[in-house]
Amino acid sequence: MTILWTSSAIAKALHGQESEDFSVSGVAFDSREIGPGDLFFALKGEKSDGHAYVKDIYAAGAAGAIVSQPVDGPHILVADTTRALNDLAIASRARSGAKIIGVTGSVGKTGTKEALFAALNRVSKGKAHRSVKSYNNHVGVPLSLSRMPAQCQYGIFEMGMNHSGELAQLTRLVRPDVAIITAIAPAHIGYFSDVEAIADAKAEIFQGLTDDGIALIPYDIPQYDQLRTIALRYTKNVVSFGFGEQADVRAIDVVPAPGGGSLVTAKIGGILGDHSLCFTVAEPGKHWVSNALAILGAVRAVDGDLAAAGLALAELKGLDGRGRRHRIALKDGNKALLIDESYNANPLSMRATLAQLGAEQCNGRKIAVLGAMGELGDKSETYHRALADDIIASGAQVIILVGDEMAYTSARLGEIVSEKLDHNPEITHVAGSSDAAIKTILAGVAGAIGGDDILLVKGSNYLGLAKVVSALVSEEY
Template sequence: MSAVAMQHKALKQWPVLAQDTVPLALWCAQEIASATGGKASGDFLVSGVEMDSRDVRFGDLFVALKGEAMDGHRFLDAAFVKGAAAAIVDRAVPYPHVLVKDTGAALVALAAAARKRTDATIIGVTGSVGKTGVKEAIFAALERSSRGNTHRSVRSYNNHVGVPLSLARCPARSEYGVFEMGMNHAGEIDALTRQVRPNVAVITTIAPAHIENLGSEEAIADAKAEIFAGLSENGTAVIPADSPHFERLRGAAESSGANIVSFGAAAHADVRLLDAIPREHAGALVTCEYGEGTQRGRMCFTVAEPGEHWIMNALCVIAAVRAAGGDLGAAGLALAEMGGLKGRGERHQIAASGDGKALMIDESYNANPASMRATLAQLGTTPAGRRIAVLGAMKELGDFTAQFHEQLAEPISQAKVDYVILVGEEMGSLARELGKGSGGSLGFDGGFAHCMNAGEAMELLDDYGVIAGDAILVKGSNSVGLGKLVSRYTQLSDT
C-alpha cells in the first residue's frame, strides 16, 4: 500500500465522537434568551463571550456589565466597532441584543446553562500558589489528547465575574474544561465551585496568601477546601501530600464524599516523587510513581519550568490528568514544553552592556511569602555573573506584614543576591533587616535600596546598570506595578 493510501486509510479511521455532532456556534440568540430569561431582538449566532470592549473579537457576544463605577452600556459602540455580533443589555439598543433585567445575573445564568449542556470532564483548580501555572499545564496536557476539544479559563479569570465568564465561553463540544478559582475571603470559593461543579477539584498548596482577611493558614486551608463542596457525584479531590494541612484537607474532601488522590514526596502520596535531577540550564528530569497495588505505575518526564516548586506542580498535574482520565504521555510532553507565563515566570533576554544579554525573570503578577521564597531559591540556582532582585511589596498580610517581609532576608542571602531593590512601604521591615550590616548573622553581603514605586525602581536599576550575564528577578504583588518595569526593559530590547 502506498504512503498516500495509508494516509487516506488513517483519515477514514479517525474516531467520530458525540461532540462532533454539536453545532460549531457557541450560542444562538434563542439559547441565550432561554438561559437568561431575556428577550432576543432577532436571530444571531455568536462565537465568543466578552465583557471588556477592548478585548472584543469578531463574532463575540458583549455582556454590558454594570459596576459601582462603570457601566458597560457606555462601551456598546466600541464593542460593535470591534466586531461584536450581539450584546446582553438591560435597555433597548440599536444593535442585535438580548434584553434582560440584570446583565450580571444574566452572565451567571448563561454560565449555568453552559455547565448544564456540556458532558465535558471538568477540572477545578485553586491554591495559594501555582494555580494559574498548574491550570495552564493541565490544559496543555488535555488539549493534546482531545483533538483541541479542551476549554479553560484564560488569564487569571478566577473570581465572581471571571468564573461565570469562563463557563459561558465553554463550547458544548468540549471534552474537558479547566477552571481556576481564587478568593480573598471565606465563602468565595464555595460560591464559585457550585457554578463550576468540577469532576476533579485540585488544591495546589496552602500558604499565607490573603492571611489579612482570614487570620491563619488553617483558615486559608478551610477556605481553599470549599472547592470540594461543588464536586460532582463520585468526584475526585487532588491534594498536596506534603502540606502540614494535609489531614485538614483530606477531612474536608472526605466530608464531601470525594475520592482522594494526593501528590508529593511523602511516602503516603498517591502520585509520589521518586527522583528529580536538575537539568543543566533549567527544569528537571522527574521520576514518579502512581496508582495502587498491582496497578502501581511509574513514569519519567521532563519539567521545562525551573524551580523546585515546579516539580511539585508537575506531580499535581499528573495527578489531575490521571483523575480526569487523560493521557499521561501527553501530560509529560506538555510539561516538557511549558514556557513561563507573562508575569508568572516568563523569561526574557534583555539588552545589556558588555558582550551578550541579561536574563530577566518576570514574576511581577503576584507575590506571597511562599512564592517569594520559591522564586528567590530559583534565582539562586540560575547561572549568572550577578544576581539582582527587584522585589515588590506583598499585599493582604495584615498584622503579619512586617514579619513576612522581614523573613525574606534569609532566602535573599541564601540565593547569593548581589543587589536588591525593595519596592513599597511594606518593604521597610526587610530594608531594616538587610541594613543590619553585611557579614552579620544574615550572611548577606550584597547591596540594597528601598523605594516607593515602580518608577523609582526603574531609576535605581538604571543607576546600578544591567550588564551581560546578569540574572534579574522581578517579583511583587500586581498592584505594585512592576510589570511596567519588565515592559520597559523588554521593549528596549526589541528596538
C-alpha cells in the same frame, strides 16, 4: 464562524427577551475585547456601566448584547446582566459532557491550569478549553464557563479567592469532576485569622464536586489532614500528591535536567491505579515538580494520556509575570538573563522563587528586584522581615526593594549584614509604586547589570513591576 451560542438558546438560559435571531462565536464583558461575532454583556460596576459602550461594541462587530435596557441592535433584554452571566455559565456547564477540572491554591494556579490545558488539548486534538489569563473571580469564572464550546472534551477552570465564601460560589458554577488545591500559603492572610483559615477557604472548592468527583491535595504541608478531612465530606475519592512516601502521586527521584528544569520519576497509585512515568519539567524549582505531580494526578483522573502530559510539561514555557525567562541585550552588547515573576508575590512564592535563584548557575552576579507582598494585614512586618533570610540565602549581590512594606526587609537585611556577613550586598529601598519609582528601579538595574548576570523581578501586581520587565525586554532602560 463557529457558533458558540444561538440567541434562542441564550434567551432560554437567561429567561430573557430576544429582539431578533442571531448567533455568536464568543463572549466578553470588556468592550475593548469585542471582536466580530462576539456577545457583549453590559455589566454595571461601581464606576462604569457597560450600556455606555453598546454603540462601540456594535461598531466593532459584536453579533449581540445582553442588556437590562433596550438598545438599537441585536440584544437580549434581562433584569440583571450580572445574574444573566451566571445563568449562561450554568447553562454552559449543564449542556457539556466534558470532564471538568477546577484549580485553586495560594500559588501555582495559573501555571497548573495552563499545563493541564496543554496536555489535554494535545490528546483531544483541540477539544480542550480553559479560562484565559487569570480569569478566576466572580466575573471571570462565569465568563470562562460561558465561552466553553458544547463539543469540548475537557474544561480547566482556575478559581481564586481572598475572602471566605467566594470559592463556594465559584465551584458550584464550575461543578468540577476533579478539584485541585496546589498549595496553601499566607496569601491574603490580612483577611484571615491564620493559615488554617485560608486552608478552610481553599477547601470550599470541594463543595462543587460532581458525584464520584476526585479531590487532589498536597501531601507535604501542615494542613494536609485538615484538607483531607474537609474533602471527605464531599467525596470518598481523595488523592494526595507530593514527595512523601505515603503520597498517592509522588516523586521518587528528582535530578536537574540538562538545559534546566528537572528530570522526574513519578509513581502514581491509590485509586488512580499503578503507573510510573519519567518526564522532564521545563520550569525549574521544586515547586514546579509539585505542580507537575498534581497535573499528572488530574490527567489520570480524567482518563487522559500521561505520556502527553509528560510532553506538555517538558515543552511548557514560563508565563509572562510567572517565570518567563528573557535573554536581554545590554547596551555594551552583552546579554543577561531576566526572570519575570512580576505578577504576584506572597511569602511562599517568594521563598520558592528566591530558592530557585540561589540554585541558578551564574557566571556573573545575581540581582533581585523584589516588590512588597500585599494583603498580609497585621502580619506584614513579620513576613517582610523574615524575607531577608531568604534573600541572603539566594546569593543576590544587588538587592532593590520596592514598596513601603519593604522598609522592614531593608532594616532586617542591614541587621544581618552587620551581624554575620563577610560581604556587603548592595541594598536599595525604593518606596512607593509611582512611575518615578519605576524610573528609579530601572536606573538602579542599568547601573548594576552586566553580562551573564541573572536578574529576578518579583512582587505584588499592584506595584507595577511588569513595567520594569517590559522596559528591560524592549531595551527602553
